[in-house]
Amino acid sequence: MTRFVEPLTIEEACSALAADPWGAKALAGGTALVLMMRQGLVNPKTLVSLGALQHLRGIEAEDGFIRIGARTTLNEVAVSPIVSALSPSLAAACSLVGNIRIRNLATLGGNLAEADYASDPPSVLVGMDATCIVQGPSAQRIVPVGELITGFYSTSLAPDEIITAVLVPVAGDAHRRSSYKKYVSRSSEDRPCVGVAVMADFNAGVVAHLSVVVGAVAEVPQRFDELVTPAIGRPLDQQTVSEIAGAYAAAIDPMEDARGSAWYRRQVTEVFIRRALEEVASP
């Protein structure tokens, strides 16, 4: 037995979730949740549709960051002129999720709440130090995306909380280059074997800031800031690139599945980190 309710405000939505913490689930686009219901993985008694909360949809450039409403679809993010200008690798990552039918329905907030280890946007958002605005019945909090996703399809969201927006810091004065590489090892429509998100801020030809995040290899996006420190204050040259790529390949503890063994994932992680860094390093 599953019932469908469609609250008109965020408050109502949180109340509905709070009323049945085990049995109520928030429904945004539904591509993940309905899929899990069909597969028998979840059996919610109440679906709290966020469909009426249209004010949670939209993209704005604010001072120092982009605000993306949680109900914004992945396709809307992918084609947004604001995102394409200020955060092109996020637009790219969103444009690569699934297929166009998924992207037309799936929302950015839903994507983060699902915490699919193989999904593309989380890695990019972690690398950009993006944060989520999380609304509960009585309080609002700001959670870095890296802390939101805690494990396999698990987040730090309480049962009565919903994400209302994602804030993506923008480059400001820095010369920012970013790249997202999605590697599929089987058919072109496969889930990724490895996803690599790279973001570098350059100042007078040397690296002022660098983040490298690897997705689809483990439960959560893999980011090791200590491994990129050799690059700070220096040009991003071939040797530095190789060192970072090699260090990451050694540091990750990748899963094994039909898309690749742990050994294979290490190999291609190194390859794609290197390719992504080479891409951002080139003029």
Added chain:
Amino acid sequence: MTVDDSQDSPVAHMRLSVNGVHRDIEVPDDEALVTSLRKLGFTSVRAACGIGMCGTCTVQVDGMVASSCLLLTRQVSGCELVTSEGLVEDGALSEVQQAFLDHRAYQCSFCIPGMVLTVDACLRSHPSATVSDVREYLSGNLCRCGTYPSILEAVHALVAARTAGGDVR
């Protein structure tokens, strides 16, 4: 396939707008749109994979293609739904359908309505789409017979006709 306890889900009376016509239907809260549409007789909408991968359940929702196997009917009240049947106007095939017909873009045809709706949506929303753009757009519509080359020939013709000055109807 639904996961359920012994109790039936609540049923709502809905008025769906399908191909420009309002249809009344009683819909359980957890019923998928593909199921509702097939109950209403729109058998061009099919289910083959249950997980949104194959595209045989494609419908247009407010002009955008969506997997009706992953949409609950309750989610689309107030939306304009278009199925392949709806592209036919006054007994005449739409331009996209005609191109598919002309280029033999069908074999078993289980996937074809979904392909047609997707090409239609792409060309409508992308005025300067190239063949390559449409091909990317079709990446999530699977065909086991391997009719892709004929489909691409139809797309070639549509893009060429448009470049030559027509609009996609």
Added chain:
Amino acid sequence: MTSINMTPQPTGAVGVDHPMQDAVDRVVGSIRFTIDHEVGGMAHARVIRSPFPHARLTGIDVKGALALPGVLAVLTGEDIVGDERIPNPCFGVARRDQWPLAVGKVRYAGDPVALVVADTERHADAAAIAVRVDCDELPYVVDAAEAAREGAPVIHEEWPRNECGSWALHHGDVEEGFAQADRIVESVYTSPSANPVPLEPHVAVAQWNDQLLQVWSSTQWPSIVRRELAHMFGLAEHLVEVRTYPLGGGFGAKGQVKIEPLVASAARIVGVPVRLELDRDEVFLTVAKHPATIRVKSGVKRDGTFVARDMELVYAAGAYAVTSPSGTGNALVRAPGPYRIPNIRITSQAYYTNTVPGGSFRGAFTNQVAFAYESHVDEIASELGMDPMMLRMKNLLRDGDTYATGEAMHDVHFEELVVNVAEGIGWDEAQPPMAPGRLRAKGLAVILKSTPTPSRSEARVEIGGDGHVTVYSSAVDMGQGASSTLAQLAAEFLGVRYADVRVVDPDTSTTPFDTMTAGSRTTFSSGSAIRQACAALIEAIGELGADQLGLSPAELAHDEGHVVAAMDGSHRRSYGDVIVAAGLSSLSREGVFQSESGGAFKDPLDVKGMASIHWHQGAAAVEIEVDIETGRVIVLRCHGASWAGRIVNPTRVRQQNEGNIIFGIGPALFEQLEMESGQVINPNMSDYMIPSILDVPEHMTSTALVSSEADAELHGVGEMTIPAVAPAIANAVFRATGVRIRDLPLTAERVLRGLRSVEGKVR
């Protein structure tokens, strides 16, 4: 994009590029499939399946399920076996070793154990979850070689060594042949299990009217389904009516007998019509491509002449025999490939395993051997330092050559096919400069396939008083356009317009027997039956017309659906008018095609003789690119060719060739059924991927080779290029990288591992 050699000019309807007759319905989606069929008052079924690969059933508790809303019945194997209206519950086309619901034990993870029948699908789903199945697990075996060993778990008591097909072929003296050889090359090749993935799943509706059973099923074998159901229920065949709509894809998945026995049994027991539609994961658990391990040993002269071949084919049959006992015989006669080899020994065995039952998969019992022997030919070429194309040209069969079965080959065109595909991808073109980190190369393969022998197709052709023609055939349209092709053939043979011919959907109460729509046989065999029926009709109309016109039959001619006086074209009367004038409402005649068995398979351990009335022939050449850092292989270019003999419909032949190539890329590069602890772990279309539009080679072309004779034999082309795709790719990968991969699929990881070991660097 396609070149077709077409001489002479087509006459009549054959060779004319008519669209399918229901083309508009297909494009719009108003065509009806079995999945759309409903019967008033029908109940809905849901199968409960074993999670264990091998277990003794100790109890099935249905009480909880029975208490749920809308549930009409929960059936188990005992209910079926105990019902006197079902005297012969076991079914199977080679061995009747399969129950509709398991009895005593389950033999694979996915084996149907119970069936809920309820008023709605939703209620059936809910009740299925409430059924409790208790089992004692038994040791299980998933590998054929393991299943063959002494002491392996016994899957069927009557077959204590799990034997499910055993064949042997001897030609010449293989020991002597190896003694004469200058070089010996030996390798082992494996193909994993896979699934045909038709988009329309298996679906069937069964309804009883007293003693009459009516079944609608998405099946490729309606006549055989009727036969099996009649046997099951102890009925005369005319009391079982099987109807099919066009299929939303078959590809072998809907061959033999699948869910019909279960649905018919449920309808019998519960007393209402019953519908069963399989979910996608269930389709993966219903039929599988046979996994195979194939050892190939060849003896060759240093000039490249083949002198000896020794092969061992080992197949995993899965939990039930289905076609394995006979299929392994088909594999046997296809195994050497299209080559002139004077001394051959081949053994072909299948063993029961606790896995999804093997069935047909487009190119059945050909893909696995072709991957082996065509990879092997390139390995020989490499050993000898010879060009692989030249090595083939030296050894390919020609007309008059003796094949491994001892039969003389006729109408073979293997050399032409190889030349065609090589030219098609520019085999001799200079290599363009490569992007760094990428390697490119070309590979090719050529194959043969026997046509199912023996087999039988009957057809009835009827002309109405209005001149319209109706063809009755149990050949199934599954996207290959069989109905429209048969219409073109009837139009040709009768000299009438294609638009005036219609072919009814198979309905065994009105359409006569046809063994199966499979094995690329329909155009040839059903076409032959139609030709015969049409010839008889023409003769009959001629007699009637002559009588009416006061002429002798010799003075009468036929012209575009009319009889006329031969001398001056006068007295022109349409066939319809002739029929009406004779006081008839219609005139019909039947035709039969029955291929002789020739006795080649009479002694399974000494197969020799005519194994096939004609041999299907195909080839493919590919150009691939390898990313040497990831191992990923992309097919840049592919040219496929098949011998068509005479083309009925050019577009459909092209689509078969192209469809074959695309279908073949999947198992070559990424399709495989994955097992863990005896269970299939990827029974869905996300973890098991089929090719998308982006996986189609950017340049794909095809040729259908035809005879210069106007009345050449019609050859099926439904499966001719697939078996060549995987070995062509494997050969290209070798030529690009020096890595020889003998296990399908050619995953990026396998290629990368190969590259690393070739470089001597394994980290």
